[in-house]
Every structure is written in C-alpha cells, then in structure tokens.
Amino acid sequence: xxxxxxxxxxxxxxxxxxxxxxxxxxxxxxxxxxxxxxxxxxxxxxxxxxxxxxxxxxxxxxxxxxxxxxxxxxxxxxxxxxxxxxxxxxxxxxxxxxxxxxxxxxxxxxxxxxxxxxxxxxxxxxxxxxxxxxxxxxxxxxxxxxxxxxxxxxxxxxxxxxxxxxxxxxxxxxxxxxxxxxxxxxxxxxxxxxxxxxxxxxxxxxxxxxxxxxxxxxxxxxxxxxxxxxxxxxxxxxxxxxxxxxxxxxxxxxxxxxxxxxxxxxxxxxxxxxxxxxxxxxxxxxxxxxxxxxx
Amino acid sequence: xxxxxxxxxxxxxxxxxxxxxxxxxxxxxxxxxxxxxxxxxxxxxxxxxxxxxxxxxxxxxxxxxxxxxxxxxxxxxxxxxxxxxxxxxxxxxxxxxxxxxxxxxxxxxxxxxxxxxxxxxxxxxxxxxxxxxxxxxxxxxxxxxxxxxxxxxxxxxxxxxxxxxxxxxxxxxxxxxxxxxxxxxxxxxxxxxxxxxxxxxxxxxxxxxxxxxxxxxxxxxxxxxxxxxxxxxxxxxxxxxxxxxxxxxxxxxxxxxxxxxxxxxxxxxxxxxxxxxxxxxxxxxxxxxxxxxxxxxxxxxxxxxxxxxxxxxxxxxxxxxxxxxxxxxxxxxxxxxxxxxxxxxxxxxxxxxxxxxxxxxxxxxxxxxxxxxxxxxxxxxxxxxxxxxxxxxxxxxxxxxxxxxxxxxx
Numbered sequence: 001x002x003x004x005x006x007x008x009x010x011x012x013x014x015x016x017x018x019x020x021x022x023x024x025x026x027x028x029x030x031x032x033x034x035x036x037x038x039x040x041x042x043x044x045x046x047x048x049x050x051x052x053x054x055x056x057x058x059x060x061x062x063x064x065x066x067x068x069x070x071x072x073x074x075x076x077x078x079x080x081x082x083x084x085x086x087x088x089x090x091x092x093x094x095x096x097x098x099x100x101x102x103x104x105x106x107x108x109x110x111x112x113x114x115x116x117x118x119x120x121x122x123x124x125x126x127x128x129x130x131x132x133x134x135x136x137x138x139x140x141x142x143x144x145x146x147x148x149x150x151x152x153x154x155x156x157x158x159x160x161x162x163x164x165x166x167x168x169x170x171x172x173x174x175x176x177x178x179x180x181x182x183x184x185x186x187x188x189x190x191x192x193x194x195x196x197x198x199x200x201x202x203x204x205x206x207x208x209x210x211x212x213x214x215x216x217x218x219x220x221x222x223x224x225x226x227x228x229x230x231x232x233x234x235x236x237x238x239x240x241x242x243x244x245x246x247x248x249x250x251x252x253x254x255x256x257x258x259x260x261x262x263x264x265x266x267x268x269x270x271x272x273x274x275x276x277x278x279x280x281x282x283x284x285x286x287x288x289x290x291x292x293x294x295x
Numbered sequence: 296x297x298x299x300x301x302x303x304x305x306x307x308x309x310x311x312x313x314x315x316x317x318x319x320x321x322x323x324x325x326x327x328x329x330x331x332x333x334x335x336x337x338x339x340x341x342x343x344x345x346x347x348x349x350x351x352x353x354x355x356x357x358x359x360x361x362x363x364x365x366x367x368x369x370x371x372x373x374x375x376x377x378x379x380x381x382x383x384x385x386x387x388x389x390x391x392x393x394x395x396x397x398x399x400x401x402x403x404x405x406x407x408x409x410x411x412x413x414x415x416x417x418x419x420x421x422x423x424x425x426x427x428x429x430x431x432x433x434x435x436x437x438x439x440x441x442x443x444x445x446x447x448x449x450x451x452x453x454x455x456x457x458x459x460x461x462x463x464x465x466x467x468x469x470x471x472x473x474x475x476x477x478x479x480x481x482x483x484x485x486x487x488x489x490x491x492x493x494x495x496x497x498x499x500x501x502x503x504x505x506x507x508x509x510x511x512x513x514x515x516x517x518x519x520x521x522x523x524x525x526x527x528x529x530x531x532x533x534x535x536x537x538x539x540x541x542x543x544x545x546x547x548x549x550x551x552x553x554x555x556x557x558x559x560x561x562x563x564x565x566x567x568x569x570x571x572x573x574x575x576x577x578x579x580x581x582x583x584x585x586x587x588x589x590x591x592x593x594x595x596x597x598x599x600x601x602x603x604x605x606x607x608x609x610x611x612x613x614x615x616x617x618x619x620x621x622x623x624x625x626x627x628x629x630x631x632x633x634x635x636x637x638x639x640x641x642x643x644x645x646x647x648x649x650x651x652x653x654x655x656x657x658x659x660x661x662x663x664x665x666x667x668x669x670x671x672x673x674x675x676x677x678x679x680x681x682x683x684x685x686x687x688x689x690x691x692x693x694x695x696x697x698x699x700x701x702x703x704x705x
Contacts, residue, residue, distance in 0.1 A: 046368055048393035060702070065695065130532035131544075150478075151535035151684075239478060240534035241681035258364045259664070259673035261389055 033274065040267035046255070050264075057268035066242055067269070070250040073157050074226065074276070077246060080161045081168060081225035085217050088172025089210075093202070095173070096180045106177065113170035121234030124163035125150065150236050153243040160231050160244060168224055172217045179213030180206075215287070222280050226273065247273045323353045323607045324376040328363035332561065336627035343623075344614050351607050371395045375601025377608040383418035383429060383593040384661035385504070385668055391421050396597045397605065398424045399612060406613045414653070415593050415633045418661055427597035428612040429633040431625055433557040434649035435485055435590035435662075441572045443470050443551040455493070455521075455579040458552075462528035465551050472528035474550030476541035477683070480676040483533075484663035486554045487679045488590055491518045493581035497588035497658040504666035506704030510696035519682060519689055521581055526686050534684060542566065554578070556592065560645050561629060575648050586657030592665060593633065674699040 005012070040057055044050040061067050095106050112120065127135050130148035140146035149159035183206060191205045207214070229248040232238060238245040238253060245253070247269055253259075255266025329337055334357055341353045356376065358366055367379060371390065381387050381396075390396050403409055403425045409416055415429040444451065447468035452458035462472035475482045491500045495514050502508045503515070530541060530550060542559055544550040546566035553559070563573050580587070596615060598608045614620055621632035626640050631649055639646045653659065664672035678692040 045389055045393065047372065047389060047395055128535070130535050131540075146532075148532035148535045151532040153684075236535075237478065239480070239677075239680070240684060241677040253673075256365055258361075259669040261669050 036267045036270050036274075039264055040271050042264040044263040045261040046263045047261075053264070057265050060265065061268055061272065066245065066250060067247075069243060070245045070247045070269075073244065073246045074228075076157055077161055077164075077225040077228050078222065080158070081164065081221050081228075082218070084165055084168040084172045084221050085214065087165070087169045088217065089176050089214075091169065091173045092176030092180060093206075096177060110170050110174055112167040113174070115167070117167070117230040118234055120163055120167055121231045124159070124166075124231075125235045128159055150244075151240055153240060156236060156240065156244040160228075160235050163235065164224075164228060164231050168221060171220065175213050175217045175220075176210065179210045183209045215284075219284050223277070226277055226280070247276075320352050321350060321604060321607055323351055323378065323604050323611060324356065325353055325378040325611075326356045326358065326363075326367070326370060326376040327380045328358045328360045330360055333628055336624055339627065340615070340620065340624050343620070344611060347614070348607075348610065351610070353611070371599050371601065375599035375603075377598065377602040377604045378611060379597050379599050381427065381595055381597050382661075382665055383415065383427070383595050384665035386661070386665040387426060387595070387597070388421060388668065390597070391426050395600050396426045397600055397602070399427060399598060399609065400424045402428065402609050402612050402616075406616060408616050411618060411634045411636055412616060413635065414591075414659060418593055418659070419595065427595040428616045429593045429595045430615050430621060431628055431630045432591045432593040432633055432653075432659075433630040434652050435489070435554065435556045435578075435592075436649075436652065437552050437576045437578055438545065438555050438559060438563065439552045439574045439576065440545050440548055440550070440568070441574050443545075443548045444574075446470065446548060447551070449551075451574070451576065452579060455581045458579050459524050461551075462525060466528055470548070471530040471544065471550035473525055473552045473554065474530040474541045474544045475533050475553065476530075476536040476538040477533045477680050478535060478537050480673075480680060481662075481664055482538045482541070482555070483679045483683060484672075484676050485556070485590065487518070487522070487675075488660060488663050489554060489578040490521050490581070492588045492590075492660060493578060493585065494518045494521055495582070496585045497660065500588070500660060501666065504663065504671075506668075506671065506700055510693045510700055515693060516689070519693075522682065523686055523689075526683055529683060534680060556590075557630060557645055557649050570644055573645075575645050577652050587655075588658040588660060589653055589656040590662055591631075591653050591656075591659040592662040668703055671699060671703045 039050075041052060041054055042050040043053045043056070091109060095102065095109060127133050128149040130136050130146060130151065133148075136146040136148060147155065149155045187205060187209070188201075191201055196205060227248055228246055229252065232244055232246055232249045233252070236244045238249050251266045251269040251273065253266075254262045254269060260266065325341075327337065337355070341355060345351060345353060363380070367381065367390075370376065371379070372395070381390065387396065403412075403416075408425075408428070412419075412429060415432065416425070419425045419427055419429060439451075443465070447461075447465050447470055449461045449464050450457075452461050465472040473486075475486065477483045488500065491503065494517055499508065499514060503510075508514070530536075530544060533541065538555070538559070539562060541550070541553065542555075542562045543566060545553045546563055546568055560573070577587070577589075596612060598605060598612070602608055615624075616634060618632075618634045618636035621634045622637040622639075625632040625637065629643070629646065631639060631646060631653065635654075639650045641647060660666055663675060667675060674696060678696050681692055682689055
C-alpha cells in the first residue's frame with residue numbers, strides 16, 4: 001500500500017485534491033442536467049406515474065406561441081443587457097480620478113449591486129405603479145395621460161430590463177474599476193508623449209489593457225441576461241397576459257408554479273435554455289482556451 | 296460522551312415517568328396556509344379539539360399562503376403530514392388521481408355528512424368518493440361603495456342593463472364603474488364566471504370548465520359580448536395592480552363596484568369603510584329565466600396518503616365538520632360554514648346576505664381556477680386579462696384557448 005502510494009504519489013495527489021470538487025459538481029450540476037434531459041421526454045405531473053412520450057414535448061414547444069414570446073424576450077434581454085458593459089465602463093472611467101471623497105462616490109454607485117434583486121424589483125414596480133408611481137406621475141405631467149409600464153405589453157419587458165440594468169451597470173463598473181487600477185501608468189505616459197489623448201487614448205491604449213475585465217463583464221452580463229428570473233417574477237409574474245415572460249420564468253411556470261403541473265414540458269424548456277446558454281458558454285471557453293494556448 | 300449518555304438516560308427515565316402518568320400522547324401533524332386572522336381562528340379550534348381529545352397533540356405547521364401552493368407537492372411525496380389544507384373541485388384532482396389523498400367516504404358515512412354538508416358534497420366527490428372535508432366557503436358578488444353611487448347620482452341597479460347604463464354615468468363623474476386588480480390573474484376569472492353563469496347557465500359553465508365546450512363556440516362569444524359592454528368601464532391599468540390596490544380604489548370612492556369574494560370585506564373595512572357605505576349585491580341576471588348559480592369557493596382539509604396517524608386524522612375531520620365547531624370557526628373567520636345546521640352571526644350584513652344568497656342558489660360553482668384543470672385555468676385567465684386590455688383580439692384569444700383545450704383534456 002505504502003509502496004504503491006510512494007510510487008504514484010505525484011499522479012494521485014491532484015486527483016485526490018480534485019475529488020471533493022468533482023463530486024460536488026457531479027451531484028449538483030452534471031447529474032441534474034442529465035436528469036432534466038431525461039424528464040423532458042416524459043409526460044409527468046410531478047406526482048403520479050411518468051409516461052414516456054418521446055419528443056412530444058419538443059414538438060409541442062415548436063408550436064407554442066408563449067414559447068416564442070419568451071424566446072423573443074430573452075433576445076431583447078440579451079441585447080439590451082449588454083448595454084451594461086459600455087455604461088459600466090463610462091462610469092468607471094468617470095470615477096477613476098483622485099478627488100476628495102471619491103471613495104464615497106464609488107460606493108454610492110456600487111450601492112444598487114449590494115441590494116437584493118427582489119428589493120430592486122419592488123422599488124421599480126412602485127416606480128412604475130399606476131396612480132402613485134413616480135414614473136407614472138412623470139408621464140402624466142408630460143403627456144397628459146399616465147403610462148403604466150408594467151400593464152402595457154409594448155413597454156413591460158423594457159421596463160423590467162431597465163430595473164435589471166441598474167445593478168448590472170454597478171457590477172460592470174466595479175469590474176472595470178479594478179481593471180483600471182492595473183492599467184500600466186508608463187504606457188499611458190508614453191502615449192501621452194506621442195500626442196494621444198481623448199478617444200484615441202481610450203481606444204488604443206486603455207481598452208486593450210482592459211480586455212480581461214471586458215471579457216468577464218461580457219460573460220457575467222450574458223449569463224445574467226439569460227437567467228433573468230427574479231425581476232420578472234417579482235415585478236410582473238410574466239404578465240400582462242404572459243407578454244413579459246422569459247424562458248426561465250416560463251419553465252418555472254409550467255413545472256413548478258401554482259398552475260404548473262408539467263414537469264416534462266418544463267424540463268424541455270430548461271433543455272432549450274441550456275442549449276442557448278451552451279452556445280455562449282462554449283464560445284467563452286473556446287476563447288479562454290485559445291488565449292491561453294497562444295501564449 | 297459520558298455526559299451525553301447520562302443525559303439520554305435521564306431523558307429516557309423522564310419519558311417513562313410521564314408515559315405512565317398521562318397515558319400515551321399521540322401527535323397529529325397538520326400543514327396549513329393560514330393568514331393571521333384565520334390562523335388565530337384555527338388555533339382556537341385546535342385548542343378545543345385537544346380539550347375534547349386529551350390524548351392527541353396537534354402540531355400545526357403554518358406556511359405562507361402562496362408558498363404553500365408549491366410546497367404541498369414536495370411534502371406530500373417526501374414528508375407527508377397527517378392533515379393538509381387544500382381546495383375542492385378540480386383543484387384537488389391532481390392529488391386525488393395521483394393517490395396522494397386518501398378516500399374519507401367513511402368519515403362522511405359515519406357522521407352523516409352527506410346530509411349536513413350536502414351543499415359542498417358534489418365538489419368534494421371524485422369517482423363517487425369523498426376525498427376531504429370542507430370547513431368554510433364564502434360568497435362572491437358585487438361589493439360597492441354607496442358614497443360613490445351618491446357622488447355620481449346613481450341608483451342601485453335592478454337589472455344588468457341598468458348596471459351597464461350606470462357605468463356611463465360613473466364615467467361622466469370620473470369614477471371607475473368596475474375595478475379589479477389582475478396582476479395575479481384570478482380576480483378577472485370572477486367577472487368571467489359570473490358573466491358565463493348568468494348568460495348561459497350553470498350546466499353550460501360547468502361543461503366549459505370541464506372541456507366539453509369549444510372555446511370558439513358561439514355561446515362563449517355571447518359571454519364575451521356581455522363582457523365587452525362593461526370592458527371600457529373597468530379600471531385602466533388593472534394588469535399592473537393587485538386586488539388589494541383595487542380595493543383601495545373602491546375605498547377611496549374612485550371606483551364604484553368590485554366583483555369579489557367576501558374575504559375582501561376585511562380589507563375594505565381596514566381601509567375605513569363601514570356597514571353604512573359598503574354595499575353587497577348579487578350579480579344581476581343577464582339572460583332572463585336562467586336559474587341563479589353562485590360562486591362559492593370551498594376550502595378543505597385532506598388526509599395525505601403518507602399520513603402516519605390516519606385514525607386520529609379522521610377524528611379531526613369529523614370534528615371540523617361538526618355544526619357547532621363550524622359556527623364558532625366561521626364566526627372568527629368572517630366566512631360561511633359549510634354545515635347546514637350551523638348558524639352565521641346575524642349582526643354581520645355581508646355574512647347574512649351571503650348565507651341567504653348561497654342557500655337559495657340553484658347551484659354552486661367553485662371558481663374558474665378550481666373548476667377547470669390548472670393548465671386550462673392559467674391559459675383561460677390570461678386570455679380573459681388580454682381581452683380586458685385588447686378586446687379586439689377576441690377571436691385570436693379564443694382560438695388559442697381552443698388549442699390549449701385540445702391539449703389539456705385528453
């Protein structure tokens with residue numbers, strides 16, 4: 001035993017150190033993913049007998065208007081959520097200076113990221129609320145009649161995305177602020193001597209050095225947009241009449257909510273969402289792998 | 296370790312001593328979803344039950360009302376209590392069909408409940424057996440603000456046409472004729488149910504919720520034609536507010552009528568309304584000669600299949616079904632007892648009116664989301680909400696609902 005250990009110690013030690021993490025990852029991530037895919041081929045109410053129905057759930061999904069509404073909203077979320085990246089960069093650059101009390105300003109800008117998404121959702125729901133909400137009153141003064149954002153199918157998704165952007169911008173800002181700390185001062189100095197300033201300085205000198213921060217910011221924002229659930233649930237529950245649903249909320253609604261007894265159908269939606277996420281995640285992983293092997 | 300053992304010994308000795316002293320205490324676990332007022336009422340009921348059965352200890356696990364609706368599926372299959380709250384009608388069908396509730400027809404038989412709970416029996420019956428015991432129900436109807444009626448110079452309507460005509464006067468006075476808050480969807484189903492019951496009658500409405508009638512049927516369109524008459528007078532932006540927010544509009548006199556259940560009376564009164572300016576009326580007749588059916592959602596208690604103490608659980612059900620127990624319980628709840636031998640407090644005009652309304656009704660519907668299966672109910676309520684915002688989309692909505700019907704009822 002000890003002889004074997006001595007001979008193979010170098011080979012075994014990493015595996016042993018990895019084992020707890022890999023075990024957890026398997027139990028809480030890999031196996032549930034496989035189970036969800038398995039369930040998506042069944043008709044199951046979560047209580048009684050499962051009935052194997054093959055790909056029927058997916059066939060139904062392909063002909064489901066609510067699914068396409070959710071998918072469309074997910075795309076809108078994805079596109080608009082990415083605005084958090086330039087907005088966060090802008091605020092980070094603005095705050096990256098040495099004036100009295102800058103720490104206080106920075107923490108004030110960071111504040112929305114600290115409060116829970118549920119609280120953000122509630123605050124914005126009141127902000128938009130008909131009759132007493134600040135935004136409603138504002139539109140009432142400007143246009144004569146108030147607009148209840150969360151009751152109007154044209155605006156509801158955008159209204160929720162704005163609420164989501166508020167903390168997301170703060171998050172991206174922090175990522176960029178730490179990135180800006182690592183910008184090499186000598187390069188900035190040299191660029192300045194060569195006459196670079198303003199936009200050119202930002203584009204050719206600062207941004208290339210911020211690439212790692214940009215990468216992380218894009219990753220967390222894309223993932224954040226795709227798993228947007230809490231704000232939709234808190235602010236509208238997917239309404240009015242399902243127009244603000246996103247895939248993750250639709251999955252919850254079908255499988256687990258008050259009126260949802262369709263585990264198989266919910267699982268099928270989850271698999272589709274997983275597929276979409278995998279496109280982005282594999283893209284990110286491929287990029288990371290390429291960057292590391294190039295060096 | 297030594298200390299632990301000593302402690303365990305002491306505990307064991309203590310258990311043995313008490314065990315010999317006061318017979319065996321059996322526990323009865325009960326999962327429920329009470330808001331504060333009903334919780335107090337039920338704690339009183341449990342105290343009475345324990346006084347009557349000193350050998351039984353009822354352990355009440357109270358859940359958040361909304362959270363309970365999803366939690367129940369987990370605890371029924373994993374860690375079942377001896378008793379659980381739920382609702383009558385099609386709402387209990389998934390659990391009954393999955394064998395998660397046990398048949399309690401013997402409790403009904405032994406206590407003569409088929410007679411005393413006759414009005415609720417049909418909604419507790421699936422496959423000819425009873426699957427739980429109802430403890431309360433409440434009437435739905437139109438609650439109205441008398442001050443708003445005065446402000447607009449409008450008389451209480453005696454017919455549906457008068458009601459609709461009044462709406463124009465309310466609009467001229469800047470008052471919403473009908474208010475509702477549909478962010479949680481279900482309040483709109485109350486309006487639809489009544490329009491359906493009054494336009495086409497109880498049997499047809501039950502056929503619709505049971506999936507026997509196509510949503511594209513002309514009679515469905517007749518119901519929505521009546522709906523279209525009041526649609527312009529319903530509070531705008533109802534899709535963004537809760538039913539409590541709409542209740543505030545009624546209290547403030549910004550709205551005149553509210554199709555609601557009697558549980559809302561507490562909210563109206565907390566807002567400052569009194570028996571003098573809060574009125575209740577039965578939803579007016581639409582098609583002449585159709586027998587008057589009412590909505591009376593029934594709340595119930597069931598025994599899960601995984602219950603450990605079924606015998607005492609049945610004892611508890613029999614106790615809850617008792618006429619006097621229901622009288623006391625429902626006086627505290629502010630709702631109506633399901634036992635016909637119970638009485639309601641005479642000084643509460645809304646309960647008296649409700650008791651009168653329900654006991655003279657031709658038939659009782661549970662509510663759209665309890666009569667129709669969950670998936671149909673959800674799609675239906677969304678469709679009704681969409682119609683209330685975009686009435687011109689009716690045909691597209693009905694076609695979508697018809698598609699859902701094809702999938703739900705197989």
